[in-house]
Each structure stands twice: as C-alpha cells, then as structure tokens.
Amino acid sequence: MKILVFLKKTPDTETKIQLSNNNSAIESGDVKFIINPYDEYAIEEAIQIKERSGGAEVVIGSYGDDSVRELIIKGLAMGGDRGLLISNQGLADADSLTIAKILAAAVKAENPDLVLVGKQAIDDDNMHIAPMLAELLGWAHVNVVNKLSIEGGNATAEREAEGGYVEVYKFPLPAVIGANKTLNNPRYAALPGIMKAKKKPFDVKKISDLGLDQAQLQGKVKVAIKSYQYPPEKKAGQVFKGEGVDEMVAKVVKLLREEAKVI
Amino acid sequence: MKVLVFVEQRENKLKKSSHEALATARKLAGSASDVAALVVGGSVEGLTSEIKGYGADTVYSVSGNAFHHYNVLNYAAALEQAIKTFAPKLVLAMATPMGRDLLPRLAARFDAGMATDLVDIKNENGTISGTKPMYSGKCFAQLQLQNAELHFASLRPNVFKGDSTGDGNAQLTKLDVSPVTGKLETVEIRKGKSEKADLTEASVIVSGGRALGSADAFSILHEFADTLGATVGASRAAVDAGFAPHDMQVGQTGKTVNPNLYFAAGISGSIQHMAGMRTSKVIVAVNTDPEAPIFKIANYGIVGDLFKVVPAMTKKIKELRG
Numbered sequence: 001m002k003i004l005v006f007l008k009k010t011p012d013t014e015t016k017i018q019l020s021n022n023n024s025a026i027e028s029g030d031v032k033f034i035i036n037p038y039d040e041y042a043i044e045e046a047i048q049i050k051e052r053s054g055g056a057e058v059v060i061g062s063y064g065d066d067s068v069r070e071l072i073i074k075g076l077a078m079g080g081d082r083g084l085l086i087s088n089q090g091l092a093d094a095d096s097l098t099i100a101k102i103l104a105a106a107v108k109a110e111n112p113d114l115v116l117v118g119k120q121a122i123d124d125d126n127m128h129i130a131p132m133l134a135e136l137l138g139w140a141h142v143n144v145v146n147k148l149s150i151e152g153g154n155a156t157a158e159r160e161a162e163g164g165y166v167e168v169y170k171f172p173l174p175a176v177i178g179a180n181k182t183l184n185n186p187r188y189a190a191l192p193g194i195m196k197a198k199k200k201p202f203d204v205k206k207i208s209d210l211g212l213d214q215a216q217l218q219g220k221v222k223v224a225i226k227s228y229q230y231p232p233e234k235k236a237g238q239v240f241k242g243e244g245v246d247e248m249v250a251k252v253v254k255l256l257r258e259e260a261k262v263i
Numbered sequence: 264m265k266v267l268v269f270v271e272q273r274e275n276k277l278k279k280s281s282h283e284a285l286a287t288a289r290k291l292a293g294s295a296s297d298v299a300a301l302v303v304g305g306s307v308e309g310l311t312s313e314i315k316g317y318g319a320d321t322v323y324s325v326s327g328n329a330f331h332h333y334n335v336l337n338y339a340a341a342l343e344q345a346i347k348t349f350a351p352k353l354v355l356a357m358a359t360p361m362g363r364d365l366l367p368r369l370a371a372r373f374d375a376g377m378a379t380d381l382v383d384i385k386n387e388n389g390t391i392s393g394t395k396p397m398y399s400g401k402c403f404a405q406l407q408l409q410n411a412e413l414h415f416a417s418l419r420p421n422v423f424k425g426d427s428t429g430d431g432n433a434q435l436t437k438l439d440v441s442p443v444t445g446k447l448e449t450v451e452i453r454k455g456k457s458e459k460a461d462l463t464e465a466s467v468i469v470s471g472g473r474a475l476g477s478a479d480a481f482s483i484l485h486e487f488a489d490t491l492g493a494t495v496g497a498s499r500a501a502v503d504a505g506f507a508p509h510d511m512q513v514g515q516t517g518k519t520v521n522p523n524l525y526f527a528a529g530i531s532g533s534i535q536h537m538a539g540m541r542t543s544k545v546i547v548a549v550n551t552d553p554e555a556p557i558f559k560i561a562n563y564g565i566v567g568d569l570f571k572v573v574p575a576m577t578k579k580i581k582e583l584r585g
C-alpha cells in the first residue's frame with residue numbers, strides 16, 4: 001500500500017499578520033513557518049496506517065518554494081519514507097484550483113492507494129484541496145475526518161458536520177481524506193530523527209516534470225487577490241470592576257439590551 | 264446576471280442561513296427571474312413556498328431516497344444538473360460544512376472560480392468580487408473572480424441580510440438525477456446531542472475556558488445559554504482538558520464564529536482563540552484578571568468570578584424575560 005500525504009507551509013498560529021507593499025502583500029520576513037497544523041494529523045494517520053499494515057510506503061509531498069524542504073523533512077522524521085517537493089518556481093499567485101491541478105498531476109505520477117491532506121490550511125482558510133483534488137482524480141473524498149479505518153481495499157470515515165452531526169461514509173480506495181484535529185495525536189519529531197530523515201530519499205520536481213504547462217496554468221487562474229486589509233479596529237469597551245456582582249451584571253445586561261440591542 | 268442558489272435543508276427544514284444566500288442572490292441578480300434555487304433531499308418539494316418569499320422565480324428540486332442524506336457525490340450530481348439546466352454565471356451557497364464540502368468539488372468539475380466564506384460580494388457589470396477573511400480573520404483579502412464563465416461563492420453565515428423580498432414566483436421544476444453508485448456510500452448520519460444552531464451559524468454564543476475546571480461546571484453555561492437561546496462553545500484549553508468535546512472548540516484550530524453576541528467566561532483571550540471569534544458583533548468577557556487580553560476586544564467586561572457572574576446574569580435575564 002502507498003499513501004501520499006500533502007502538507008502546506010503556513011505561518012505559526014501566533015503570527016501577527018503585517019501587510020506590506022501598499023497592502024498588496026503579506027509581510028513574510030519575520031514570520032515563523034510551520035507545517036499547517038491539520039497536516040500533522042494527516043501525516044500521523046498515514047504513519048499509523050503504515051504501522052498497522054506493516055509495510056506501506058508513506059510519501060510526504062508539498063507544492064511550494066525551497067523552504068518547504070525542512071517541513072517535509074520534519075514529516076519524514078515523524079515516519080515518512082520519501083519526500084516530494086514540487087517547486088513553485090515561475091508560477092506566481094496560484095489559486096487553490098491551480099494548486100489542486102498540480103497536486104493531481106503529482107498523484108497520477110505516484111499512483112497511491114490513499115491521499116491524505118489537512119481539512120483546511122490556516123492561512124487561506126479555504127478547505128478547497130480535498131474536494132477539488134478528489135474531483136480532478138475522479139475519486140471520492142471525505143473532508144473533516146475524525147475517524148478513519150481501512151480494511152483491504154475499502155475504507156470507512158467519520159466526518160464532522162454541523163451541530164454535532166457525524167456523517168459516516170464507506171468507500172473503495174483510492175480516495176482523498178482531509179484530516180481533522182480529533183483524528184489522532186501527532187507524534188513529535190525529535191532532533192535525532194530529523195538528522196536521520198535528511199538521508200531519506202527526496203525528489204524535487206518542476207511543474208513541467210509533471211506534464212503540466214506553467215503558462216497555461218497561469219492563464220487560467222480564476223481567483224485573484226487584489227489587495228488585503230486589516231480587520232476593522234474595535235473601539236475600547238466598558239469594563240466594570242470592584243462593584244457588587246449584581247450591580248455589574250445589571251449594568252451589562254442593560255447595555256446589552258439598550259445600547260448593543262443584542263438580547 | 265443569473266445566480267443559482269444551493270439551499271440547504273436537514274430533516275426537511277430549510278436552513279435559516281439559506282435565506283441569506285437567497286436574499287443576496289436576489290440583490291446580485293437584479294431581478295427574481297435571474298434567480299433560481301436548488302433544493303435536494305428525500306422529499307423537499309414542500310419547501311418551495313418558503314423559498315418563494317426570497318425572490319427566486321425558479322425552484323429546482325432533486326429528491327428520492329438516495330438524496331435523503333447528504334452525500335457529496337449525489338448532491339454534486341444534482342447541482343451539476345441544475346447548473347446545466349439554468350446556466351448561471353454564479354452559484355451561491357452558505358459557507359456551512361455542507362456548502363464548503365460541495366461547492367469546491369463542483370468548481371473543479373466545471374473548471375470554475377471558487378471564493379469561500381465571503382463577508383461581502385459585489386457584481387459590477389458582471390465582474391464578481393468579494394471580501395474574504397484569511398488567517399482566521401487576522402486580515403481580509405479582496406478577491407476578484409476571472410477567467411471563467413461560471414463561478415462559485417459561499418457566504419459566511421450571519422453576515423448578510425436574510426430579508427424576504429416577496430417578489431419570487433418559485434415555479435417548481437423537478438430534475439431527474441441518477442445517484443452515483445459504488446463510489447461513496449452514506450452509512451449513517453448520527454445526530455448530535457443538541458438541537459441548537461451550529462456554532463458557525465449561531466447568533467448568540469456562550470463560551471467557557473479553562474477556568475470552568477470541569478465538564479460538570481459547563482452546566483452553568485448551558486443554563487445561561489438556554490435562557491438566551493445560545494449555543495455553547497469552549498476554548499481549546501477547556502477542550503484539551505476534557506471539559507467539552509472538540510466540536511465545541513472556537514478558534515484557529517476550532518471553529519470560526521461570527522455571532523451577534525459572544526460571551527466569554529474564564530477565557531484569557533489567546534491569539535488563537537481570538538482568531539476564531541474576533542469578528543463577533545458584540546463581545547462580553549468575564550474574567551477574574553483585569554489584565555486578561557480578552558478585555559482588549561470586549562465591548563463589555565466584568566472583572567469577577569464567573570461562578571458568581573454567570574448565574575447572576577442568568578437570573579437577571581430570566582427576570583427580564585418573565
């Protein structure tokens with residue numbers, strides 16, 4: 001069995017977002033980058049499937065610039081077998097469908113039994129890749145998965161929907177699964193593991209190596225980001241302290257009714 | 264501009280947030296004749312009259328056993344058929360778990376643009392643009408949809424007005440769609456414990472943090488929530504400690520919420536928590552620490568013990584409501 005996991009490089013959740021270049025870009029200079037948190041659950045799940053089945057190959061892939069290499073190596077240190085970096089050199093401002101097309105080409109080249117991604121990247125907050133990638137491949141997908149089990153060529157997945165609803169699906173492999181936080185507890189990649197992981201096989205591919213035409217992809221980008229802005233500032237609120245609880249509660253309830261008009 | 268709205272139902276009830284998608288579509292389209300709605304389910308034709316008030320002249324329905332529960336491949340087949348029939352320029356849905364699962368799949372099928380979770384959308388002479396929160400609301404991006412004849416967009420719940428326009432004819436057309444077999448089978452849909460609105464759609468949320476100290480202590484928040492008709496949420500610290508299930512988590516690795524009122528009890532206001540709730544219209548914080556960062560974004564705050572403040576507030580609101 002072969003499992004392909006895709007990870008994305010995203011800013012650390014602590015990051016304060018700074019706009020630059022007349023609000024046309026996001027400053028990346030001081031930003032600490034991490035593996036998108038949901039992708040760690042995807043990697044962990046792949047490794048657990050490998051451990052249970054005793055012999056799957058886990059490929060850790062990403063589309064991005066050369067700095068993604070160290071994040072892929074972190075995934076290899078967790079237990080992945082081979083790295084795959086698809087270089088984004090020359091293709092600016094790809095939207096998610098373009099990225100899905102590139103990842104789909106990589107999937108076709110690798111021919112895995114299962115593709116695991118995170119349910120959502122915490123930078124664009126899109127939740128696009130799992131459904132788009134599966135559609136381009138003609139496979140089923142289940143996104144926001146809390147539980148996954150695989151038996152032979154079939155899988156069962158539980159998806160978290162709204163209001164505590166859980167949808168349970170059964171489907172044949174290959175398929176695309178998007179990992180949610182409750183899927184597992186990702187292991188920690190310790191330093192010695194990272195040193196060893198640097199020696200694991202690692203492929204770097206260009207978009208053209210996957211049989212895709214960069215100019216053609218660029219010409220079909222459908223979602224353009226024109227500019228960014230900061231969220232509107234909130235003006236300072238009224239904080240009550242040092243009075244009796246009932247007094248403070250009465251004041252806030254009055255404000256909620258008469259000023260904010262929300263209750 | 265022709266706009267097709269995917270309206271969402273569960274258990275034969277139209278989602279309240281679908282009114283927002285219909286009303287927005289009506290505005291973008293300019294006339295009711297340019298708006299169509301698609302409703303999919305076991306037997307959903309009865310929902311037509313409700314849709315009528317929101318300015319759609321056409322309602323497509325796809326029904327049958329295979330469509331009773333959500334299944335992305337069957338629902339995608341239904342939406343594909345409706346798109347081919349109506350030939351819209353824009354397909355609109357709400358950015359709910361269902362909308363966010365279904366639309367990107369169709370966008371890939373039609374090689375179309377996909378803008379998700381918009382808080383603003385415009386049609387300027389046929390060019391569609393929108394505003395989308397990114398980095399959990401730490402910034403907003405201005406998006407423009409281009410290079411395709413068809414685009415998809417989903418709207419963040421509770422942002423757009425869901426007012427009825429009253430001018431739709433809502434003529435029902437049943438579409439005949441074959442379900443997809445052998446690829447994805449819905450085994451079951453397990454119902455959640457609560458009848459409450461999902462956090463992402465709730466208009467009032469009462470959240471508790473680490474300070475609650477136990478799962479039992481959450482009962483004071485549930486009681487408070489019941490008096491307000493609110494949904495209960497939690498910080499990650501409360502979830503990780505086992506006081507609340509993960510589907511209640513608000514924040515960067517939980518849910519992004521946008522209620523009219525967000526009440527935070529015993530939550531410090533970490534950057535990751537605020538990322539998920541900072542766009543709430545009114546924020547109320549209760550915390551024993553006057554320096555807690557949550558007070559910086561709160562409209563109203565009480566420095567005090569939540570175990571005293573929350574029951575007092577429940578009592579006060581019960582009194583007012585008689």
Ligand SMILES: Cc1cc2nc3c(=O)[nH]c(=O)nc-3n(C[C@H](O)[C@H](O)[C@H](O)COP(=O)(O)OP(=O)(O)OC[C@H]3O[C@@H](n4cnc5c(N)ncnc54)[C@H](O)[C@@H]3O)c2cc1C
Pocket residue numbers: 013037471472473474497498499500501512513514515516517518528529530531532533534535536539549550551552555567568569570
């Ligand atoms: C990658 C990553 C992702 C994360 N994602 C999320 C996320 O999605 N959501 C999230 O919430 N967090 C997230 N976190 C965790 C976040 O950093 C904080 O640890 C967490 O939000 C703290 O929760 P808390 O406010 O309940 O707890 P604390 O920070 O411990 O705050 C408890 C507060 O309660 C107050 N208090 C104590 N006793 C009382 C009392 N009797 N009455 C009133 N107030 C009292 C204290 O003064 C304090 O301010 C994430 C962290 C990381 C690293």
Ligand SMILES: Nc1ncnc2c1ncn2[C@@H]1O[C@H](COP(=O)(O)O)[C@@H](O)[C@H]1O
Pocket residue numbers: 006007008009036038039042061062063064096099116117118119120121122124125126127128129130
């Ligand atoms: N550039 C990329 N390279 C590899 N995987 C990606 C990339 N972008 C997104 N993904 C995967 O798709 C998931 C969902 O991303 P998104 O649709 O952007 O929210 C992420 O959690 C990753 O697993």
